Amino acid sequence: MSTQTPTLQLEESPKGRVLIPLIRAAATIGFAIAPCSLGFVIIAVSEHLIRSIMVGDDPEMLMSDLQNQFPNDAFEIMENDDARLVAKVVDLIERREQAVELPVDIRGTDLQTRVWDALMTVPAGTTMNYTFLAEQIGGPVETKNGKGLLDRVLSRNY
8 A cells, every 4th residue: 555745855957946845655564573583573574675784682673773763653463474585584584604595675866776786795693884885885984994974874764
């Protein structure tokens, strides 16, 4: 079920000085909370793509965080169709060295998707510094260690 809700953002029309409200479709997000070795994991899915994975000690706090992450969306408990997806996510947490393909919903700017693509090439269990990552994506390095730009890119939720 999808509804249209106007956001507070406005865009200038290319034909003049008319401001047009940007429309964002609200979604219904399925979620599941499962126990894992790190406490609990909450998985949020829409249209069979993962929108969010968070880990924490308190399931109620995880749900609150999820609602804050997607304030314009409705939530419902996942149907049985996605039970295998939940098992895959828990398995990934329990066996980090194991490569698992997950259907992730990637949304963002061109730069954000380039950062994501570069991060996906990092083998499990290895690290990459900000400067190397900035060089890999061909992005500008705003601070001496590259952290300024990438901190902003990685901290945005879409």
